[in-house]
Amino acid sequence: MKLLEIQSSVREAGSISRDLSQVFIQAWQQAHDASPSPIEHRKRDVGLTPPAHPTALWTQANYLPPESRSPEMLQALSESETLIEELLWADHLLFGVPMYNFSVPATLKAYIDNVVRINRTFAFDPSNHRYQGLASGRKALIITPSAGDFVVGTPLGHLNFCDSYLRSLLGFIGIEDITVVAVPSQFMDDETRQQAVATARAELTALSTGW
C-alpha cells in the first residue's frame, strides 16, 4: 500500500489538518501492521513548499507531444512531471485541506494545476467529446478544518466550495472513492471546537481499519 500525504496548510504549529492527518496515518499504519505488503509513505508539503504556478512556456509545452518539446519546455514541465509521477505512484491519497475563503488554499490549487494534465491524468477523445480519468483505482481521504461551520448539508453548506471542488476534480481524473472528514467550528467556543475535533478523530479512527 502506497500512501501519498499532501498537506496544504500554510502553518505547521497548531494546524488541525496536519495534526489529524498524523492521527489517521498512525492508526492506519497500526491497523495494517500485519498486512503482508508493507506500507510506503511519502509526503508532499505544498503548504510549506508550494509548487510553481504554470507559465506561458509551461502551457505551450503541455499541449505539445513530448517528443516535440524543447529542452526549455521540458525544464518548464519538470516539476509537474515529478508531482504527477508521485501522485500516480500512490494508491492512497491523504489530503490535509484547510478551508480558505470557502475553497482550497492557493498552495493546493497550484499543486492541482500541475497534476491535472491532459494525457497524464486525464484524456479527451475529440470524436465523442468524452473525458476519461487516468488515475482511477485510487482512494482519497480529505481532512478539511474550517473556522466556521460550512459543512455540506448544514444551513451554510452552500458556501463550501472545498468539498464539491475536490470531489469533482478527483472524479475528473478517475478517483471515485473519496472520503471527506470535516472539522468545522475551529474559531468557536472551546467546547464546540473540541467536540468537532473529537468527532473527526472518531471518524478517522473508524476509517483507518477499512481504508
Ligand SMILES: Cc1cc2nc3c(=O)[nH]c(=O)nc-3n(C[C@H](O)[C@H](O)[C@H](O)COP(=O)(O)O)c2cc1C
Ligand atoms: C487565508 C485564510 C482564509 C480562511 N478562510 C476561511 C473560510 O472561508 N471559512 C472558514 O470557516 N475558515 C476559514 N479560515 C480558517 C481556517 O480554515 C481554519 O483556521 C483551519 O483550522 C486552518 O487549517 P489548519 O488548522 O490545518 O491550518 C481561513 C484561514 C485562512 C488563513
